[in-house]
Amino acid sequence: MATNAQLDVSLKRLKKKGVRITPxxxxxxxxxxxxxxxxxxxxxxxxxxxxxxxxSVATIYNTLKLFVDxxxxxxxxxxxxxxxxxFFGVPHYHAICENCGKIFDIFDESYPDIVAHVQKVARxxxxxxxxxxxxxxxxxxxKCEKKLAKQKRTQ
Ligand code: ZN
Ligand code: MN
Numbered sequence: 001m002a003t004n005a006q007l008d009v010s011l012k013r014l015k016k017k018g019v020r021i022t023p024x025x026x027x028x029x030x031x032x033x034x035x036x037x038x039x040x041x042x043x044x045x046x047x048x049x050x051x052x053x054x055x056s057v058a059t060i061y062n063t064l065k066l067f068v069d070x071x072x073x074x075x076x077x078x079x080x081x082x083x084x085x086x087f088f089g090v091p092h093y094h095a096i097c098e099n100c101g102k103i104f105d106i107f108d109e110s111y112p113d114i115v116a117h118v119q120k121v122a123r124x125x126x127x128x129x130x131x132x133x134x135x136x137x138x139x140x141x142x143k144c145e146k147k148l149a150k151q152k153r154t155q
Pocket of ligand 2: 036094104
């Protein structure tokens with residue numbers, strides 16, 4: 001989906017839930033829609049500095065929380081103890097490198113089926129109503145795999 005369409009759909013969703021759309025909210029959301037680098041609050045702060053020079057980290061944090069609460073954005077805990085943010089308009093899962101911490105997006109046509117399966121099983125087994133899901137797999141990214149193989153050879 002084009003950026004504008006994704007922004008439109010997202011803003012409509014917020015409005016429907018009674019959330020007021022301010023220019024700063026729109027700018028932060030647009031940044032997240034166009035950047036899939038899983039930014040931290042500080043990264044977002046630096047990136048939108050030209051457009052919104054006086055916006056505090058606390059305001060950005062609160063805006064992100066609002067998006068998270070409304071299901072538009074997800075929070076990803078990072079290796080360094082901080083949080084990363086990700087626009088979740090197109091559901092996907094993440095592969096995280098254990099060596100360098102890089103987060104990869106995996107868009108998988110079967111992902112909704114996987115979530116539906118988990119939902120069904122949770123309901124059947126323990127009567128739990130799953131309302132949200134985030135899937136994360138950990139491992140070694142291709143770059144680190146090469147690097148580690150090279151290190152092994154030269155040892
Ligand atoms: Zn890596
Ligand atoms: Mn992602």
